Amino acid sequence: MAGKRPQRAGWTRRDFFNWVLNVVMGIIAILVAIPALGVAITPAFQNPAPTWVNLGAATGLQQSSVQAGTGGVGTVVKAPYSYIEVDHWAKLPAADYAYLRYIGGSCQFFILSPICTHLGCHVNWIQADNQFHCPCHGSVYTIDGLNVSGPAPLPLGVFRWKMVGPDVWIARESTFTHAHQRMVEAPAQPCLKEA
Secondary structure (H helix, E strand, O other): OOOOOOOOOOOOOOHHHHHHHHHHHHHHHHHHHHHHHHHHHHHHOOOOEEEEEEEEEHHHHHHHHHOOOEEOOEEEEEEEEEEEEEEEOOEEEEEEEEEEEEEEEEOOOEEOEEEEEOOEEEEEEOOOEEEEEEOOOEEEEEOOOOEEOOOOOOEEEEEEEEEEEEEEEEEEEEOOEHHHHHHHEEEEEEEEEEO
């Protein structure tokens, strides 16, 4: 038994420091895991309902579209709007616009998102070409929002809309029905008017 240390009952200093280190590491792990867990489960509790925003009086929108167009059917006009952007913890005022065209009939309006489906730039309406052009990477869309050239993988998004009194309201959503889906799913009704 020469050279062997006698064992003591209870904790040694080494045991105590190991215990403290484990507690501290556990607390750090919990502090890192809570925000990560929050980010992972937050979308499950978010409200998927769209935010409806007012574009303005239908008669004014129709008149500006028809005055710019010919033959009673309108051309594209930019319809600006403002809304409250609700982020996880903040509510901030924001502004954007939609491209609106009066098409007559029971549908009345065709309303496109200005967001290019390539990388999210805002497209510009070029009246002389009767097309939308993306200034970032050259995508080109028809008056109906169909992509005809450039890197854009999908047509422009189409806003769902409804009439509330005399005003046109659009649904700001995270996902859109794109122009080509509209043509396939509802060829008899070229817009997404809500009842």
